[in-house]
Amino acid sequence: MSDNRFLKLFTLISVTGLVITLVHLAYIYYAYENSSIIYFISQEIWP
Amino acid sequence: MKRVLVLILTAVFFITVNCGLYFLITRRLKNNFSGAGQLKMIDVGSFLPFEPGSDLARTDSTLHFTSEDDLPVLDGAAALVPVYASVIDSCYPEGCVTYEGGSFDDNNYYGENFAEDSVMKYQNTIRGFNAVVDRSVDMFFTAHPSDDQLAYAQEHGAELEIIPIGLESFVFFVNRNNPVNGLTVDQIRAIYRNEITDWSEVGGPDRMINPVTRIQGSGSQTMMEKFMKGDMISSRNPLSIFGGSIGYSFRFYLSGLVKNDNVKMLAVNGVYPDAENIRNGSYPITADFYVVYRKDNPNPNVTILKDWLLSDEGQSLIEACGYVGLPDDGQI
Numbered sequence: 001m002s003d004n005r006f007l008k009l010f011t012l013i014s015v016t017g018l019v020i021t022l023v024h025l026a027y028i029y030y031a032y033e034n035s036s037i038i039y040f041i042s043q044e045i046w047p
Numbered sequence: 048m049k050r051v052l053v054l055i056l057t058a059v060f061f062i063t064v065n066c067g068l069y070f071l072i073t074r075r076l077k078n079n080f081s082g083a084g085q086l087k088m089i090d091v092g093s094f095l096p097f098e099p100g101s102d103l104a105r106t107d108s109t110l111h112f113t114s115e116d117d118l119p120v121l122d123g124a125a126a127l128v129p130v131y132a133s134v135i136d137s138c139y140p141e142g143c144v145t146y147e148g149g150s151f152d153d154n155n156y157y158g159e160n161f162a163e164d165s166v167m168k169y170q171n172t173i174r175g176f177n178a179v180v181d182r183s184v185d186m187f188f189t190a191h192p193s194d195d196q197l198a199y200a201q202e203h204g205a206e207l208e209i210i211p212i213g214l215e216s217f218v219f220f221v222n223r224n225n226p227v228n229g230l231t232v233d234q235i236r237a238i239y240r241n242e243i244t245d246w247s248e249v250g251g252p253d254r255m256i257n258p259v260t261r262i263q264g265s266g267s268q269t270m271m272e273k274f275m276k277g278d279m280i281s282s283r284n285p286l287s288i289f290g291g292s293i294g295y296s297f298r299f300y301l302s303g304l305v306k307n308d309n310v311k312m313l314a315v316n317g318v319y320p321d322a323e324n325i326r327n328g329s330y331p332i333t334a335d336f337y338v339v340y341r342k343d344n345p346n347p348n349v350t351i352l353k354d355w356l357l358s359d360e361g362q363s364l365i366e367a368c369g370y371v372g373l374p375d376d377g378q379i
Contacts, residue, residue, distance in 0.1 A: 001050045001051065006050045006053075006054075009054055010053065010054060010057065013054055013057050013058050013061075014057060016061075017057065017058065017060070017061025017062075017064075018061070020061065020065060021061060021064055021065055021068075024065050024068055024069075024073070025068070027073070028068065028072055028073055028076070031073075031076040032072070032076060032288070033262075034262070035075075035076040035077060036077055037259045037261065037292075037294040037296075038220075038294065038296065038301065038305050038307050038310060039075065039077045039307070040075045040076060040077070040259065040292065040294075041220065041221065041222050041259065041292045041293075041294050041309075041310050042222065042223075042307045042309035042310045043074065043075035043309070044075070044222040044224075044225075044291065044292055045071070046222055046224035046225060046291070
């Protein structure tokens with residue numbers, strides 16, 4: 001794989017992953033503020 | 048080959064992060080994503096008066112309005128729908144409630160699921176209270192109004208009667224697998240003031256505490272602010288969202304309406320919030336709930352209905368709904 005192709009692919013994957021993660025975090029922030037707290041707590045995982 | 052591995056690992060990293068977030072948080076977020084969604088806290092269709100299958104309390108009543116009477120329009124908080132729907136079922140004539148069903152959405156924001164001429168409405172705490180001030184509702188069943196709501200009434204020149212009609216307890220709850228079964232009042236306040244941040248500080252496992260709050264203006268949030276004497280946390284560690292949560296609600300809403308078996312109520316100061324402990328005053332966090340109406344409401348049946356709610360018959364109905372009636376000295 002050439003340097004140029006690697007850099008392009010690496011940038012594409014990183015930027016896509018970063019954008020998806022940021023959108024996901026923004027959704028969590030918005031939804032958490034408006035969520036049913038009973039449901040939220042009921043789905044908590046305890047060992 | 049090494050470069051391909053780097054690309055794959057980069058993709059796997061983001062996939063892992065997002066799957067982890069989904070598993071730990073996103074899948075637990077449900078409901079209430081819009082103002083309209085917040086209205087649908089309960090299935091109103093299960094509490095319709097005069098329907099044989101409705102989940103209502105049916106007790107004897109000597110008060111029977113007729114269709115010739117000026118029937119007070121009733122509205123209330125989600126947790127009190129069974130109470131005022133039972134009142135209508137016991138005291139009102141059949142045919143005065145028209146439920147049009149439909150889904151709650153942003154085009155059906157103000158509870159138009161009930162017909163305009165229906166005596167039963169359901170707009171929940173924030174909008175329903177304002178409807179009393181605006182005169183589209185005669186009587187509103189609620190926890191004590193918040194300062195903002197009282198200010199709204201004052202701004203609109205509405206003098207209100209706020210009459211206690213029953214007792215309710217304010218409860219704290221956690222996931223049923225949380226090993227902690229009780230807290231003291233001081234510990235709860237310390238948690239919500241960010242002074243206690245880990246369950247290990249209150250006899251639990253080594254895990255962060257996530258103190259969950261409610262939307263401003265809701266009945267339970269107003270009650271919580273009163274309980275905290277105005278000293279709630281303003282900021283906390285954002286990572287606590289991954290911790291073990293604690294939340295609060297009114298007992299009947301939690302155990303009588305939502306009935307989610309995966310959460311459990313906590314004893315407070317060693318006392319569990321059951322009906323007996325609320326009635327005898329040993330459970331430390333109880334509060335009245337109220338019927339609210341405008342003092343200048345010209346409908347005489349508003350006062351008649353208020354007096355009935357405070358009578359033995361009215362109190363029996365409130366108890367039959369799963370709430371606790373006022374102590375004897377609170378009744379007329």
